[in-house]
Amino acid sequence: MSTTIDIPESSKVVVAAPLRPGGWKKGIAIMDFILRLGAIAAALGGAATMGTSDQTLPFFTQFFQFEASYDSFTTFQFFVITMALVGGYLVLSLPFSVVAIIRPHAVGPRLFLIILDTVFLTLATASAASAAAVVYLAHNGDQDTNWLAICNQFGDFCAQTSAAVVSSFVAVVVLVLVIVMSALAIGKP
Amino acid sequence: MSTTIDIPESSKVVVAAPLRPGGWKKGIAIMDFILRLGAIAAALGGAATMGTSDQTLPFFTQFFQFEASYDSFTTFQFFVITMALVGGYLVLSLPFSVVAIIRPHAVGPRLFLIILDTVFLTLATASAASAAAVVYLAHNGDQDTNWLAICNQFGDFCAQTSAAVVSSFVAVVVLVLVIVMSALAIGKP
Numbered sequence: 001m002s003t004t005i006d007i008p009e010s011s012k013v014v015v016a017a018p019l020r021p022g023g024w025k026k027g028i029a030i031m032d033f034i035l036r037l038g039a040i041a042a043a044l045g046g047a048a049t050m051g052t053s054d055q056t057l058p059f060f061t062q063f064f065q066f067e068a069s070y071d072s073f074t075t076f077q078f079f080v081i082t083m084a085l086v087g088g089y090l091v092l093s094l095p096f097s098v099v100a101i102i103r104p105h106a107v108g109p110r111l112f113l114i115i116l117d118t119v120f121l122t123l124a125t126a127s128a129a130s131a132a133a134v135v136y137l138a139h140n141g142d143q144d145t146n147w148l149a150i151c152n153q154f155g156d157f158c159a160q161t162s163a164a165v166v167s168s169f170v171a172v173v174v175l176v177l178v179i180v181m182s183a184l185a186i187g188k189p
Numbered sequence: 190m191s192t193t194i195d196i197p198e199s200s201k202v203v204v205a206a207p208l209r210p211g212g213w214k215k216g217i218a219i220m221d222f223i224l225r226l227g228a229i230a231a232a233l234g235g236a237a238t239m240g241t242s243d244q245t246l247p248f249f250t251q252f253f254q255f256e257a258s259y260d261s262f263t264t265f266q267f268f269v270i271t272m273a274l275v276g277g278y279l280v281l282s283l284p285f286s287v288v289a290i291i292r293p294h295a296v297g298p299r300l301f302l303i304i305l306d307t308v309f310l311t312l313a314t315a316s317a318a319s320a321a322a323v324v325y326l327a328h329n330g331d332q333d334t335n336w337l338a339i340c341n342q343f344g345d346f347c348a349q350t351s352a353a354v355v356s357s358f359v360a361v362v363v364l365v366l367v368i369v370m371s372a373l374a375i376g377k378p
């Protein structure tokens with residue numbers, strides 16, 4: 001108790017100043033790392049779910065084809081490729097996130113991540129939204145163009161592709177959070 | 190000429206230091222403002238082009254309906270609404286961009302813009318990509334699901350919706366550029 005009087009006021013400030021914002025930024029960096037792990041799971045899970053979607057009907061319908069897989073739609077092929085790319089990028093971004101944890105004040109790795117994150121966010125959102133548009137058409141069809149809803153016949157296929165779309169939107173939301181957190185960590189002193 | 194010798198070396202450095210990065214950041218801020226004007230034109234132009242897409246056929250076809258408009262697809266309605274929203278947001282963001290021009294070193298307005306830009310980039314990308322997926326189906330159809338390409342009948346409608354999609358992707362690319370530039374301006378000293 002008596003030692004607190006011995007420490008001069010100026011040295012107290014010097015010790016306290018670099019510790020508080022560092023701790024705050026370290027917390028952001030750890031959260032960033034955990035969110036990235038979640039986004040990897042969501043992106044690769046979405047790609048795998050979409051890539052394995054395949055249903056062959058055991059009976060005849062009014063359609064000429066009796067099999068539906070992700071190959072049937074170019075949009076779904078695009079979805080599998082881009083989601084795998086986003087997942088791969090997120091795995092490669094983990095070391096940079098670790099650097100941000102070790103050095104919370106370094107701007108370089110965060111700036112590098114925020115720029116690439118923005119590019120891959122756009123890629124992920126594009127594939128998720130385009131797949132969602134096709135899944136919506138598969139569920140509801142379109143009267144004016146006479147496109148019939150195929151989900152009555154291909155129920156399992158529709159359930160699997162819908163799950164993949166939901167998973168990819170989880171990855172999109174996590175990426176938005178990661179970018180906002182990185183921006184705050186760079187901008188605030 | 191003789192006055193340069195009178196100025197001490199230390200004061201020269203003090204004068205030069207705050208000017209150079211300030212000028213660099215001011216340039217980024219002015220570029221940001223111009224890019225935002227371009228993005229407004231692209232987003233509102235895309236929304237207007239899509240919103241006015243309407244074609245009535247003068248003859249009978251194998252379809253039951255003889256009119257195609259953006260109302261025919263839920264995705265296109267979503268496109269018009271979100272693109273109008275993105276355009277509206279970009280107009281409202283102009284004052285903050287002006288603040289960044291006047292005060293190039295202020296982090297606050299740039300941080301505010303980078304966070305909202307990310308959210309609206311996601312919105313713009315989602316609507317652009319989902320509309321692109323439907324436009325692709327309208328052009329090419331899908332064999333496995335027996336969805337016929339409608340662009341043979343509704344040529345003008347397809348041309349107009351395709352133009353709207355291209356315009357919206359221009360807005361997406363500009364928004365990515367704006368976010369990357371803001372991140373660089375915040376991160377670099």
